[in-house]
Each structure stands twice: as C-alpha cells, then as structure tokens.
Amino acid sequence: LLRKHLPQNYRQATQILLESLPRPADPSLSDGDFGDxxxxxxxxxxxxxxxxxxxxxxSLDALYQMTQRFSAEDAIRYFINAYPDQTLARIHQWKSDSHYHVRRLCSEGLRPRLPWAQKINFPIEAALPVLDELFADSTRFVTRSVANHINDISKSNPELAVQSLGRWKKSKRQNPEEMDFIIRHGLRGLVKQGHPDAMKMLGYAPSHSIKASSFKATGKVHRGSALEFSFKVTAPEDCRILIDYVIYFRNKAGDLNKGKVFKLKKLALKKGDSMELRKRHMLHSQMTTRTIYPGQHLLELQINGVSAGKKKFEVL
Incomplete structure (x- = not known):
C-alpha cells in the first residue's frame, strides 16, 4: 500500500515517510519496548x-531514524546479508549512539537466531566487538538484547558464550547487579542443559555427591490431572543448589521426546542440611503447545545440571 500511494522514486517516497515520523522514543528511559x-x-x-x-x-540513514520509533531489527538484516562490510561499519558507528534504540539495534540486528526475522549469513564471532561495547550499556533494553544474543550464540558455540561472559565480568565495566542479569539471562539455555561451565559461572558447581533421596512419583496419572512427586535433597557441604525437573513426553509414534526442562527450586544449604520438596505438574488434556498421549512417560530430577534420579509414570 505504501508503494501504491507514494511517489515511485524511492528516495522521494522515503523522505515523505521520514517527514511523517513522530518524535523519537524518549532517549532517557532505562528500558522500553519495540516502539510504535x-x-x-x-x-x-x-x-x-x-x-x-x-x-x-x-537507506541506512533512513533506518537510523526509523529505528528510534520502531525497531528496524528485521530490516537491517537484509542489508547485513547484501552488504555486510558497509553495514557492519555503520553498526560500529551506531553502537555508541546517544539513543538506546539505536544501540539495541546493533545487537538485535546481528543476533544469529532472531525470532520471526530474516536469517543472516554472518559469522557469530564477527558480532563480538559490538557486544564487547554494548554489554556495559546503562540501559536494560540494550543489555537484555546482549543477553539474548549470547543465548543465541550458546546454541551453536557454548564455549564462546561462556568465555565472553567471563571476560566481561572480569573487566568490571558493568555494575555487578546488571552483569549478573546478563549472565543469568544469557546462560539460561545452557543451564537447562546442565552445561558444567555455565553452572559454575552461576555458582552452582556440578556435583554427583548432591543426592535426591526418598524420590517418589505418582505411578499412574489421568490426563487433565497432576503428576505429583516428592524427594529430599541433602547438602554434602555448604553449597548453592539449583533443582530442575525434566519430563520426557511420549509422542504420537510412541517414542519419548528429548525432554522438556522445568524450573523447580533454588536453594542455599549448609553442610548436612536437608530439605523436602513436593511438586504438582498439571498434565492438561488440551494444550496448544503439546498433546499429552497415553502411555509411559519419564520424569527426571536434575540438580546443578546433574541427573539425580528418574521415575517412570503412566498417563491414562
């Protein structure tokens, strides 16, 4: 529709669009959303x-103006693919811009796995000099993008993600609270996988000595009701404990899937201390994201990324 009602000359049409823009989003905000x-x-x-x-x-000048009203994170990716050197040079100029929407674009536009966006053919490590600047940003809207970018990187190169976060933390260029947020948010995918280095960075040392005793689970569960389980965890030494549980659902073909990780509890226990935990997990019969099929499924406890016990249960 824009093409239909604007001059056929691209630059004339774009100039009209630019002149119609409202004032930029408030650059003083510490957080924000995509814009209008x-x-x-x-x-x-x-x-x-x-x-x-x-x-x-x-066009890059135009996107610079437009992203201050609504994120150009998808549009910039067409330019990254077609003209990577020139576009990256412009991104390096923008990474220290006074407007936080522009700075965020520098990270978000280069994300390897940006949802609902054009795929880019760009080496993930090539974005690190940009992230090396943006991780120290004072705006949560920007640092959240950096953390999401690191989470993307972790899916193909976990070591690079962990090393980058470690290097940033050591530099002390970001305040400790915000650096902790970036680390937690950036490593969330690796934590679900129990990645040892990610767990250590968050203060949860992988240990096979932390055991879950008295592990009990409902043997048979009707669809629409809850899977109930309980256990006791004991600390062999002073430690921080992160407890997740994994459900391996049976699919339509009768096979177990790769497992869905669910968060359960964070604890800090002294040596010899114990805690009993109980959980009810609803197995809704009608869900938009998953169909619960009858048959045998599997429940697994995961403590600091290490398996701490498994129980089979049957869905009726």
Missing amino acids: FIYAPFNEFVAKYGCNKDDLEF
Missing part, C-alpha cells in the same frame, strides 16, 4: 526498495 508498531512497514519499505548499492547509505 504502526511504523513497522516503514522499515520494511526501506528493506524492500532501498537495499541496493546506489541507495545503500541513504
């Missing part, structure tokens, strides 16, 4: 009609 969604088509217009050699600099 009504301006999303403006970014897509630039990506569709302005991603060419002759209009490259003009």
Whole structure:
C-alpha cells in the first residue's frame, strides 16, 4: 500500500515517510519496548526498495531514524546479508549512539537466531566487538538484547558464550547487579542443559555427591490431572543448589521426546542440611503447545545440571 500511494522514486517516497515520523522514543528511559508498531512497514519499505548499492547509505540513514520509533531489527538484516562490510561499519558507528534504540539495534540486528526475522549469513564471532561495547550499556533494553544474543550464540558455540561472559565480568565495566542479569539471562539455555561451565559461572558447581533421596512419583496419572512427586535433597557441604525437573513426553509414534526442562527450586544449604520438596505438574488434556498421549512417560530430577534420579509414570 505504501508503494501504491507514494511517489515511485524511492528516495522521494522515503523522505515523505521520514517527514511523517513522530518524535523519537524518549532517549532517557532505562528500558522500553519495540516502539510504535504502526511504523513497522516503514522499515520494511526501506528493506524492500532501498537495499541496493546506489541507495545503500541513504537507506541506512533512513533506518537510523526509523529505528528510534520502531525497531528496524528485521530490516537491517537484509542489508547485513547484501552488504555486510558497509553495514557492519555503520553498526560500529551506531553502537555508541546517544539513543538506546539505536544501540539495541546493533545487537538485535546481528543476533544469529532472531525470532520471526530474516536469517543472516554472518559469522557469530564477527558480532563480538559490538557486544564487547554494548554489554556495559546503562540501559536494560540494550543489555537484555546482549543477553539474548549470547543465548543465541550458546546454541551453536557454548564455549564462546561462556568465555565472553567471563571476560566481561572480569573487566568490571558493568555494575555487578546488571552483569549478573546478563549472565543469568544469557546462560539460561545452557543451564537447562546442565552445561558444567555455565553452572559454575552461576555458582552452582556440578556435583554427583548432591543426592535426591526418598524420590517418589505418582505411578499412574489421568490426563487433565497432576503428576505429583516428592524427594529430599541433602547438602554434602555448604553449597548453592539449583533443582530442575525434566519430563520426557511420549509422542504420537510412541517414542519419548528429548525432554522438556522445568524450573523447580533454588536453594542455599549448609553442610548436612536437608530439605523436602513436593511438586504438582498439571498434565492438561488440551494444550496448544503439546498433546499429552497415553502411555509411559519419564520424569527426571536434575540438580546443578546433574541427573539425580528418574521415575517412570503412566498417563491414562
């Protein structure tokens, strides 16, 4: 529709769009959202009609203005794919911009696995010099993007993700509370997997000596009711404990899936201390994300990333 009602000349049309923009989002905010969604088509217009050699600099200038009203995180990725060197050079200019939406774009636009966005053919390590600047940002909207970016990296290169966070923490360029947030949020995927180095960075040392005793679970569960289980955990020494549970659901073909991790409890126990824990997990008969099929399923406890016991249960 924009193309239909605007001049056919791309630059003239884009200039009209730029002149119609409201004032930029408040640059003093410590957090924010994507902006005004009504301006999303403006970014897509630039990506569709302005991603060419002759209009490259003009288009990047336009996205710079537009992202201050609504995130250009998807649109910029077309330019990253088509003109990686020129676009990355511009991103390096933007990473210290005064507007937090622009700084966030520098991380979000380069994310390896940005949801609902154009895939980019870009080495994940090439974005690290940008993240090396942005992790120390004073705005949560930016640091959350950095943490999500690290989580993306961790899915293909866990070591690089952990090493980068360790290097940033050691630099002390970010205040401790915000650095802890970046680490927690950035490592959330690896923590679910029980990745040893990720667990250590969060203060949960993997240990096979932390046991779950008296582990009991409902043997048979009807769909629409709850799987109930209980156990006791004892600390062999002073330690922080992170307890998750994993359910391996049976699929339509009768096979168990790779397992879904659920958070249960964080504890700090002294040597010899114990705690009894109980949990009810509803097995809803109608869910949009998963169908519960009858048959044998599997429940597993996970303590600091290490398996601490398994129980089979039957869904009726």
